[in-house]
Amino acid sequence: MTRMVKNKNTDYWGTPCEIKTLIKNVLGEINIDPCAEDLLTKNIWANQYFTVKTDGLTKDWVGKIYMNPPYSNPAPWVEKFFFEYEKGNMKEGIGLLPASTDTRWFGEVWKRSRAICFWYGRIKFLDILDGYEEKYPAAKGSVFVYCGSDEQKFNQIFCPFGEIISRNKIIMPINHSQKWPRRKGNEITSAKLTEKDVRAIRRCLYTPSKELADYYKVSVTTIDRVKARKSWKHVK
Template sequence: MTDLVPIDKINISGGTQSRATLDQDTINDYRDALQAGATFPPVTVFYDGSHYWLADGFHRVHAHIMRRVSNIEAEVRQGTCRDAVLYSVGANASHGLRRTNADKRRAVETLLEDEEWGKWSDREIARRCGVDNSFVSRLRKAVTVDEPQSERTYTTKHGTVATMQVANIGKAPPSGITDQWRAEAADSLAGGREQSDPVAANRNAPCSRPHRADYSGDNEWYTPARFVEMARSVLGQIDVDPASNDHAQKTVKAATYYTAETNGLDKEWNGTVWMNPPFGRGVIALFIDKLVQEYGSGRTTEAIALVNNNTDTGWFNSLFNHSTAVCFVKGRIPFYSPTRPGGPGLPQGQAFAYFGLKPVRFFEVFSAVGNVVNMMKPAHAAHVDEDLPLVKEWLSKAAA
C-alpha cells in the first residue's frame, strides 16, 4: 500500500539503515532535484502499529528533510523493526545509489552478528543481502573469531531446516580456563563494550534501545574530567549530553542530558553536544547516525564525540566522513568507575570527533593528547564562507 506519511513519524534512527554511511553529495543532488520539481519513487517503511520503520530510501528522506517537506510518499508494509532491518540489508542491490563494498559488508555483518540470523547458512545470508556466498564466508570467519557460534541452521536435501552444533568443531578447550574465568573476563569488558544487541533483544520492541540497558555502577566507566573540560573549552558550553546519567553529570554539567530511561535517541539535540556513547556493537551506530542527522539538520551546532577508534567499522567511517576534525588519542584514555579500581581494560584506543566551524580551536586543544586530522570537505559546503579563513589558518599552522 502506498500512502503519504508524515516525515516526522518515520523512524530514521532505529538501526534499520544498512549502508556504511550516507552520501551527502547524493542527498544534495536529491534536494536540488526536489526543488526543481522532480518526483521520486516511494520509500519503503514497515509499520508495527506505533512506529514507521524506514527500510529503504534514507537518501530520499534526508533530501526531503533538507527541503523541509512535511510528507513523503511511502510504500507501507506491515511489520516490525526487525522486518525493516531484514528488508534493508537487501535494498539497493539492484536499484538506487550503487552499494559500496563497505555497504555490502555492513549488510552482511548485520545478519551475522544477530543471535537468530547469524545461524543462517552463508547461502541464505548471501541471498538476503544480494552478495556472493564467498563474501559471506570470509566475513563470518572475521566476526566469529572472538564470538564463535554454537549453532548454525541449514536446509537439508529434503527441504527441512535443521540445526548443527558447531562450537567445538576442530577445537579443544584450553586447559586451566574455567567458567568463572570466562565470566570475569566478560564482566571486565562489559564496562567499555556492552554486549547487548538492540535488535535481537526483543523483536517487537523499538530498535532504538536506550543508551545502556544496565546502569548498575559496575558496568559504568566515566570520562576523566580533563577530557570533558577540553571539550568544553572548544564548545564553549555543553548544551546536550544524549548518553549519560546523574553521576556523569557531576563532570559534564550539560544543560540537558538523557539517560537510559529518557532515551536521547528519541529527542532533538539542540545546541552544542558532548557525547560519550555506549560502545556496544550495534548500539553505538545508532548514536553516530543520530549525531550525523542532528548536525546535518542544523539542530546541533557543534559536537564532540568520544569513541573507540574502530576504523574498520561502518559507524566509524560515517563519523569520520561527516566530522570536521578527528583526534586519534595517543595511548588509551583512563576511564574510571566510582565503584571499581583500575580501568575497563579496553582492547583499543580512542578518538575524539569534532563537528563544527572551529577546527583550528579543536586542533589547538586536542593536539596535546593525540594526532588531529582535519576533515574539511564538501559536506560543510553550506558554511564555506565561514570555513575559509579557518582553513587558511589551519594550513599555515600545519606548514609551520
C-alpha cells in the same frame, strides 16, 4: 556521560577530568549530554541530559553537544550525531568513540566529521562504582570526533594529545620529530617518513596522494605504497 566496555555487566564509565577540560575549552559549555546513564548523574556536567529511560535517540539535540555512547553499540548514536548537525539543531559537538576504523559506522565518521583526533594511548576512565577513581583503561584506542564551525580551535587544543585529521588533511603535532628507522641488510638507516607519518597517511585514504606527497616531500608512488600497506623499505 562516558561509557566503555570492561565486562558483560557494564557499559558505563566516567569521563576523566582532564578530558572534560579539553572539551570545555573547545565548546565553552555543554547544552546536552544525549546518552547519559542514571548512575552517572554525579559526573554529568551538561545543562541537560537524556538517560536510557528518556532515550536520547528520540530527542532533538539542540546547541552544543558532548556525546559518549555505549562502546558496545555506537552505530545509532553516530548516525544521530551527524543527523542533528546536518539538520542544524546541533551547532557544535564532540563525540568520544572507539577507534574501530574497520567498522561500517566508522565510515560515516570519515565522511561526515569536520575533524578527528586519534588519542595517544588508552584513556583511563573513572569507576562510577568506586568513588569515581581513575582505574580502568579503555579496551581499545579512542577518537574524538568534531562537528562545528571552529575546527581550528579543536585542532589546536587536541593536537598535543593525539593525531589530528581535519577534513581528511593531517595536522602535524609540535613534537612530530622522531624518525622511523629502516633496515637495509644489517644497516639501520633513517627514513624521511616517521612511524607516525605512515600511520597518519594510512588514515587519509581519501586525501589525494599528490597533496600528501607535497606535504611530506616524498613521491606520489611512496604515498600510494604506504596507503596500500606495502613494504616501507622504499622510503629513503
